Structure formats: C-alpha cells, structure tokens
Amino acid sequence: MPKRYGQACPVAKSLELVGDRWTLLIVRDLLAGTRRFQDLAASQKGIAPNILSDRLKLMERHRLVTRAFYSEHPPRAQYTLTDRGRDLGWVVGALATWGTRHVFKRARLVHEDCGHEVTLGYHCRECGTRVRGASVGLRRVARPRAGARRAR
Amino acid sequence: MPKRYGQACPVAKSLELVGDRWTLLIVRDLLAGTRRFQDLAASQKGIAPNILSDRLKLMERHRLVTRAFYSEHPPRAQYTLTDRGRDLGWVVGALATWGTRHVFKRARLVHEDCGHEVTLGYHCRECGTRVRGASVGLRRVARPRAGARRAR
Numbered sequence: 001m002p003k004r005y006g007q008a009c010p011v012a013k014s015l016e017l018v019g020d021r022w023t024l025l026i027v028r029d030l031l032a033g034t035r036r037f038q039d040l041a042a043s044q045k046g047i048a049p050n051i052l053s054d055r056l057k058l059m060e061r062h063r064l065v066t067r068a069f070y071s072e073h074p075p076r077a078q079y080t081l082t083d084r085g086r087d088l089g090w091v092v093g094a095l096a097t098w099g100t101r102h103v104f105k106r107a108r109l110v111h112e113d114c115g116h117e118v119t120l121g122y123h124c125r126e127c128g129t130r131v132r133g134a135s136v137g138l139r140r141v142a143r144p145r146a147g148a149r150r151a152r
Numbered sequence: 153m154p155k156r157y158g159q160a161c162p163v164a165k166s167l168e169l170v171g172d173r174w175t176l177l178i179v180r181d182l183l184a185g186t187r188r189f190q191d192l193a194a195s196q197k198g199i200a201p202n203i204l205s206d207r208l209k210l211m212e213r214h215r216l217v218t219r220a221f222y223s224e225h226p227p228r229a230q231y232t233l234t235d236r237g238r239d240l241g242w243v244v245g246a247l248a249t250w251g252t253r254h255v256f257k258r259a260r261l262v263h264e265d266c267g268h269e270v271t272l273g274y275h276c277r278e279c280g281t282r283v284r285g286a287s288v289g290l291r292r293v294a295r296p297r298a299g300a301r302r303a304r
Contacts, residue, residue, distance in 0.1 A: 003173070005177065005196075005197075005198065006197055006198055007177070007196075007197065008256070008258075009177075009180070009251075009256070009259075010247070010248045010249075010250075010251025010252045010255065010256040010259050011176065011177065011180050011244055011247045011248050011251060012177055012251075013251050013255040013256040014247040014248070014250050014251035014254075014255055014256075015176060015177070015247065016255075017255060018247075018250075019171070019173065019176075021155070021171065024163065024167060024171075025157065025159070025161075025163065025164055025167070028161070028163050044157075044159075045157075045158055045159065046157065046158055084254050087250055087253060087254065088250060089285050090246040090249060090250060090272050090285070091243065091246040091247055091250055092163055093246070093274070093285065093288065094242040094243040094245070094246035094272075095162070095163045095166040095167065095170075095243055096162045096163050096166070096290065097162075097242060098162075098166050098170075098239055098240060098242060098243055099161075099162025099163060099165050099166035100162045100290075101239060101297075102166075102236050102239065103162065103165040103166055103168075103169060104160070104161070104162040104165040104166075105296035105297050106160075106292055106293060106296050107161075107162050107290050107291060107292050107293065108290070108291050108293055109274075109288055109289070109290060110288070110289055110290075110291045111274075111276040111278070111279060111283050111287060111288065112287045112288065112289045113276075113279070113283075113287060114276065114278050114279055115291070116276055116277065116278035116279070117276075117277075118274040118275060118276050118283050118288055119274070119275050119277065120242050120246075120272060120273070120274060120275075121272070121273060121274075121275050122245070122261075122263075122270040122271070122272060122273075123270060123271050123272075123273050123282070124263040124265075124266060124268055124269075124270050125268065125269075125271065126263070126266050126268035127263060127265070127266055127268070130275070131263050131265075131270050133241050133242070133245065135263060135264045135265060136245065136261055136262070136263065136264065136270055137261070137262055137264045138248065138252075138259050138260070138261060138262075139259060139260050139262045139267070140258055140259050141258060141259065141260055144257035144258050145253075145257050
C-alpha cells in the first residue's frame with residue numbers, strides 16, 4: 001500500500017494511487033490493449049514477477065485494471081484497463097510529451113493521420129477556446145460530481 | 153538517486169527524473185512562483201526536512217529548479233522552477249484533471265476568466281484541429297531536437 005500524503009489536493013490524491021514505481025509504465029503498456037502477465041513482465045524489464053504481481057493486484061484494488069483468466073490449468077491471467085485506468089492516458093501522455101522535449105529527444109508524440117507533432121493544451125468548452133496553463137486554476141466545488149466522466 | 157528503468161521510452165525516462173515521492177508535489181507548489189524552503193516544508197506536511205533538502209538538491213541537479221539565497225547569515229534558500237521544470241505543469245495538470253474526476257471530486261480545474269471547467273486535449277498545429285488520444289502515437293525521429301521548447 002503506498003504511503004499517503006495527507007493533502008486535500010487532487011494531485012496528491014492521484015499520486016497516492018498511481019505514484020508507485022512501475023504503475024504508470026504498466027498503464028502505458030495497457031493503453032495499447034489487453035496484455036497477458038508475461039507480456040507485461042517482458043516489457044517491464046527488470047521488474048521481479050512478485051513485484052509485478054503485487055502492483056497489478058493494487059491496480060485492480062484501485063479499479064484501474066480488470067483481470068481475466070485465459071487459461072485455468074495452469075492459471076494464466078490477462079489485464080485490461082478500466083475507464084478509470086484508461087483516463088490515465090492523459091498523465092502518460094503528459095509524461096511522454098515532457099520526456100520527448102527534455103529527456104528522450106529521439107521520439108515525438110504525433111498525430112497518426114498526418115505524422116506531425118501534437119501538443120497538449122487546455123480547452124474551455126464554455127468559451128470554445130484553448131486556454132493557457134497560466135489561466136487555469138483549481139476551484140473547490142459545493143457538489144462533487146457523482147460518477148467519472150470519459151476523457152476521450 | 154532514483155532507480156533507472158532501462159527502457160528507451162520518454163515516459164520511463166521522465167519518471168526516472170520526476171517519479172520520486174514528493175517531486176511532483178514540490179513542482180505543483182513552485183508553479184505558483186518562487187518559494188522559500190520553509191514554505192515548501194509547511195506545504196508538504198509529513199516530509200522530513202532532510203528528505204525535502206535531498207529532493208530539492210536532486211531537482212536542482214536535474215535542472216528542474218534553481219536555488220538562490222535570500223539570507224546569508226543564517227543561510228536561507230528559495231527555489232524557482234526552470235523552464236524545464238515549469239514545463240512539468242502539464243504533468244501536474246494531467247494528474248489534477250484525473251484526480252478531480254476520479255479521486256478528489258470536490259475540486260475542478262477551471263478557466264480563470266469564466267470559471268468553467270477545462271479539459272486536457274491534444275492539438276495538431278499542422279491540421280489545426282484537436283486530436284483524440286487514440287489518434288496520437290509515438291514516433292522515433294532521425295534528428296533529435298536541439299533545445300527544449302516552451303510549452304506555455
């Protein structure tokens with residue numbers, strides 16, 4: 001179980017669920033579709049099988065992935081992102097964007113249709129415009145939303 | 153020093169620099185402007201001063217923050233994000249967006265001008281359109297970019 005930060009902040013609360021080592025890299029792999037345990041183990045070089053297993057159990061408990069068995073004897077599991085887990089694609093995308101700009105400059109995030117680089121940005125549906133990061137703030141609301149919304 | 157993942161991937165490379173506990177929460181605080189060491193310590197409840205000090209030294213080594221002294225006797229430091237560090241605002245924003253949707257539903261990321269909620273999205277400058285996450289891919293490039301670009 002990850003340590004808590006004890007901060008009433010959506011960034012801190014998110015990191016309590018996804019800030020563990022490996023978690024977002026597993027999400028990255030699963031964004032491409034369902035993966036078997038051994039496929040994840042092969043992709044995440046250097047992770048011990050028991051650590052990967054623990055991490056996936058924690059992700060299942062946090063409702064980021066679902067597990068299904070594709071073989072009963074021997075038992076073999078595969079994993080799929082939930083809507084909640086798939087919504088982490090924006091966090092993975094933001095890390096990929098930053099990484100291609102500042103650390104791993106041999107790659108780009110591109111629009112598959114035209115091959116050109118994409119940028120991340122905020123959009124205000126009310127104003128119908130793009131919004132600079134400096135014009136975005138965090139507001140408390142009286143009535144929390146009931147359910148999760150799809151991000152894409 | 154954080155452990156390396158050994159993966160040729162911008163997400164993994166980014167997490168090697170910013171995946172440590174507390175780092176992104178310190179970035180969150182510094183996005184609002186320069187902060188003194190004791191302000192950061194007060195905001196990050198539960199962090200031991202030596203851990204905060206170590207983390208800030210590592211962030212300085214990774215060129216995410218710069219340090220300046222506002223008092224010589226006794227020595228007292230304050231910290232400011234570099235452009236490279238400020239560009240992590242997108243990662244913090246993506247975590248905040250996910251957090252307000254799925255974990256901490258008492259807050260929203262809003263457009264300061266109109267007070268309405270903003271969404272994160274990809275934009276293709278070439279096509280002049282918003283791009284769905286499913287239409288974004290990672291491409292290797294022959295010639296890495298020379299310098300960092302400002303994100304906002």
